[in-house]
Amino acid sequence: MKLHINGTVRDVEEPGDTPLLWVLRDELGLVGTKFGCGMAQCGACTVHLDGKPTRSCVLPAASVGDRHVTTIEGLSKDGPHAVQKAWLEADVVQCGYCQSGQLMTAAALIEAKPDPTDNDIDAAMSGNVCRCGTYQRVREAIHLAAKIRKGAAK
């Protein structure tokens, strides 16, 4: 099976019903994408599938097909992404384990909604659990990222 991951085509030998998360982590060594629940409840495993945030822990690798997968390792291809800059600025992370997923979901959010409201943030981010409780700074950082993104587009 061939998968498009972070701009390159990777050969994968694992059976097609293996969740994409474990292909990424165990076969391809892309361990930035995390395992938190295995049942689409926490968002730690979030990747982009053609730009859309997707829970890789419940997605059979074979079902990815030709769609392009972006992981946290591929988010900053052209220099730090707006969300990463904002995350540094707002000093968001604590243990950090949920943060790959938070960043991937947030990046997709500001792509879809360049000026997200607090309600948009609630709707988009409530699937991403943070046991350290970084939510307040995640929210702050998303507003900031939206500004950074707009500034860069000007």
Next chain:
Amino acid sequence: MSAAVSRRGFLGQAAGLAIAFYVPLGSGPKVAQAAAEKGAKAAAKAVPLPPANAFLHIGTDDSVTVLLAHSEMGQSMWTALPMLITEELECDWSKVRAEHAPAADVYKFPMFGMQMTGGSSSTYGEFDRYRTIGATAKHLLLEAAAKRLHTTPDRLTVDKGVITFGKQTLTYGQVAEEAMKLPQPATVKLKDPKDWKVIGHPTKRLDSPEKIDGTAKFGMDVQFPGLRTAVVARPPAFGAKLVSYDDSAALAVRGVEKVVRTTDGVAVVAKNFWAAKLGRDALKIQWQQPADGGVSTAKQIAEFHDLAKKPGAIGTNKGDVDAAMASAAGKIEVDYGFPYLAHAPMEPLNCAVKFENGKVDVWTGTQFQTFDQVAVAKVFGVKPTDVDIHTMFLGGGFGRRGNPKSDWIVEAAEIAKATGLPIKTVWTREDDIRGGYYRPSYLHRVTVGVDSRGMPVAWDHVVVGQSIMAGGPMEAIMVKHGVDESSVEGLGDNPYLESVSAKRVSLHSPKTDIPVLWWRSVGNTHTAFAMECAIDELAHRAGKDPLAYRLALLEGKTRHVNALKLAAARASWGTPPEKGRARGMAIHESFGSIVAEVAEVSVDNGVIRVHSVTCAVDCGGVVNPLGVEAQVQGSVAFGLTAALHGELTFENGHAKQSNFHDYKPLRMYEMPVVAVHTIDSGAKRGGIGEPSTAPIAPAVANAVFALTGQRLRSLPLRLA
């Protein structure tokens, strides 16, 4: 070894040009802390200087690497301890890096005599040691520079690692090699707090860059050629025992290599996680149910209520409680109930173990290196010093990764030994939620006699719940006359009760098969709720404002009074909140810090919504304001999870909940705006990782009462 693993090299193996900076060990040197903190006189303390070489490397490239004797689990010790060194060393913050130290005697925490992280103690407990290391290194670097420049150290100035003498400059990196040959000073002087440039200043985390691009390495991420993954079938009920198992279907799963027994269960070892997990699913295991049928929640609650009818082992006893109660003008009798809670750190437990040539390497996120080292040594029959613990970033700990029994580490060691292979165990979320070592379930029965003004004159407090410390290495220190101090902390010495002339705190510690452990802020998670809700009930009964009633009882306790007043003022206590909302408050002292919280809530279709939480925090002094704010916000979120959702229930020893769909964490849409106000009281420094956890549940419960008139006396809070 993977890059992730080898870059954790230390002492003398610094990468690239960097040369380890060694401070030669003198014999019995002394430190004079001429500049002690606020108010204290120049007191010379006779304590040995810590060996700076073990804690600090200065590279010829001017890089400064700080070795951390504690584990980073989100609490930001990774930033705070380097700040302490930087304050004294006067190096360039942009060149400062941090690393976890290996497990070794030199990294034992003076406060506890072992290498560990817990009790909210890393920053304040290392406040002197890490500053002293910085001062020692600076002393030697300046001496080396003075020699090179043919002058004396007192004629040099230093700023951000650059030493200046007239027009000449030298960097720390340029003199590091010479400095390492100099003898250790007999004494060093620490800076006067008024000269601090780093301590107390908002400083961004040093571990952010690697945590936002996926490169930070957690135990879960350890990979190296030959490493297998093990997934373990553990007893489905607490107290159940393995009878037999059939592994033929498991061994037929593609990628599964071996199936071995562990002390409690059966491990499936495979080339990767998914194969191991499918293999475990395919195991056919016969378990024997617990002999006594196992814990069932309803039955246990009834038993706890029976026990609470009589006083237990006496923790505090002052005056004649029974007589004072009998002659009191009025009385309230209330029960508060608390369920078992799992820690559910975001990163499920895992541990990699490799045994080769009589040496063991362990990679995991742990809070208890010293215990783990001894436990693993026992499994393999080697010396503790033959066990290298590589502490990885912890994807949350909250107490679960600090187990004196090292349960998940011993299990991994057993599997590595049985298979003869390097293995990494990976727990699923279900394994985690159902795996035990919970915050125990408790019942508090609180009987309070009041005088004619409604003020307490007799306080009888019975606590029922499993002992965390019994049977563990802390038992000797923590369990006195049958009372586990951690089950009753914050009750007997509660400042509200100081003026109450008759009080009794007693404890029943029933035993069950469910293993229990400390959970962020330990006993305070339930004692603060019982105290703060009872006080609120008393205030209401007396017809007094909850703030005024508290202030009256706390008269003379300046720090408490100030914290309460500040939180109240910032939350606009006394002015009406928005329509449909109400406020409640709580204050609690734990880990040396005092935190007051005011929560503003509403009820939306029967669901409690917490809109804002205003916190006043007195932790003595603040090292990193950004870190303190983050810990308070995080603690509030953690405590709010327990207040609104957290509950494990059991049937025949089997936990009914299993994952985040039925063991619910707080989510973004439920997160209140948390405002953090710190009080620089100058009191003895306290901790910050836990103390804000306990007050949130009572603050919310008291607000819910103010709004609805319903007294919710058990957690999680559920409206009638």
